[in-house]
Amino acid sequence: MLLSFRVANHRSIRHEQQLNLQPVYDSDRPEGTQWRAVPVVGVFGANASGKSNLVNALQYMARMVVSSHRDAEPDGGVERSPFLLDEAAQDEPSWYIVDLLLAGVRYTYGFGVDDDRVVEEWLDSYPKGKKKELFSRVGDEVKPGASQQSGQLALVESITEPNVLFLSLAARSKQQDFRPVYDWFAHRLQFRGTHTGRNYGIAMRALEDAGRHPEIMELLKAADLGIEECGMERLLMDEAGLRRQFGPRIPSRLLRELEDEGPREIMRPWVGHRGRSGVVQMNLHDESAGTQALLEQAPRFLAVLRRGGTFVVDEIDASLHPLLTARLIGLFQDSRTNPEGAQLIFTSHDASLLGRRDGEDILKRDQAWFVEKDQYGETTLYSLAEFKPRKEENRERRYLGGSYGGVPFIDESFADAVAKRGGGAGQDAEAERQAQVEPTEP
Structure with a gap:
């Protein structure tokens, strides 16, 4: 179960942003559950505001954990996507951090990379709520936690390239303490992209x-x-x-x-x-x-509900009616259809998902998030809960009215530009017609 995800210096995300899935309102918990994280999170925002970049950042982190040892070339550096609109960002690391709850134990794992190497990496667990360091890494130096056998980790360290994550190799070298986090990225975290098409x-x-x-x-x-x-x-x-x-x-x-x-x-x-x-x-x-979109998507939704895990969907409403999308979301909110506490994280433009269906909120107050991009092209992520909304307020209408931000601002110049272009096109066409029917001077 994902408790939180933090990212900095990835695409339009310049400074650290955090998606926090821990519940805010006890009264909004799905009935009959004691889940430590919300089962659903919806991220809303205007076009090009950074919704897909947030998904891409988590996907990048998963890809690095699962396959950096296979994909990285010796001395080949690290492929990453830093923020491009600030020259200073090119020289700064990109950071990716998750808090997880796996089999009742909390883990914190994170790393920072620049264009050349992994600059820092760490993994901590919290059995019985007390921190236990499993390993920490700065540059090429890996420091085993007190509970780890330093000899075994020293062997893994000796074959870890600068551009490869230590966790990737340690988990595959039968270091059992590291397997829960690695296995979550490899098997319990799934993605569905935007352009699925007719598969x-x-x-x-x-x-x-x-x-x-x-x-x-x-x-x-x-x-x-x-x-x-x-x-x-x-x-x-x-x-x-x-x-x-x-x-x-x-x-x-x-x-x-x-x-x-x-x-x-x-x-x-x-x-x-x-x-x-x-x-x-x-x-x-x-x-x-x-x-066809429903037939393509339904098995994946139902599979994660059966097995548990975290399913991340960019543009969940693509090709699906809002009522059907709401029904799919509702499956994750109900402990009867979600006995394993599976999670759904999605992005959407569909404001109706902030409303109600059959008298119930589709998304609870701590399950809605927004992204905005400022004049410098930097994405900010924030929660609906920051506005302290009342339980009964019409959140769909308030969002469309701009009360929460995260909506596009289109001023009158847009309509003026279209009108002028339309008039200009008509004048150009008339001039061309006249040129064809009127003889010109030799």
Whole structure:
């Protein structure tokens, strides 16, 4: 479980910003839970304000932990994305720090990197609430904690390149005290990007899994897409089968495979829709972008709910109706559908997610965050809780009205520029027309 994430000098985040997931209002806790962190966080803000950069920073940290030992070239430096609008930032480290609660034990892990190397790294645990240093590193020197066997860590230290995280190698060298944090980054932290598109393969697997995981079908029905059932069937893919599957636009790749290899069996996914004469089976590729997006996303949401962990989604509302997005969020808020205390962190432009559904807040007061970018291009992250909102206030309306910030400011010059451009374009077109019909002097 993620308790907090801090980052500095990454893309538009110039100075340290903290996303704190620890509850602020006891009265807003989901009923029947004692979770030490909120199960949902939504980050809102204008375009290009830094929402995706916050997600990217956590993703960068995870990538460094899991694969810096594989990706880094000897003496190759460190690939990073420091703040570019301040020359001083290029010479300063970028910092990434997480507080985690894993199997009832709190851990703090962080590191700083510049263009050349890891400048600092540390890992502490807090069994029974008391700090226990597992290791600290400054430059090439690693200091084992009092509880660690210095001989074993000395071997790991000797093979750790300057541009590689010590944790990456120590956890893979059977240093069991380090495994919980490494495993969280490797297996319990998941990301879904912005441009998922129509990922036919993932949607197809979702239909395959619908029999083993009936909650997928229940979610499809609840989405009011007119879907009654779904499944897979075996087809002999000769030319006639291809035409039934794809219509007149058969992918040329499949035609070449048919010519080279002959007919073969494939599994065809289908979705059954309500019709006047009963359920009609339709091909998956005939479904709307929204249906395919749901089929692509639903298995990942449901998987993290079953197993636990932290799921980070950039632009959660892409291709999905706000009511459906609210329903997905609601699954994380309820201990019955979220027995493992899984977390959902998402970014969105959809202000309706700050409102209510069926009389309940979609997001609690300590679950909404905002980002703003100032005139120097620097991102600031702050919580709705800082405004001390009343429980009953209309947060959606207040956000759209600018009470919390995090909204774009578009002044009258925008409309004036469009109007002037429109007038200029009309005048240019008229001049061109006149030039075509009126003879010119020789």
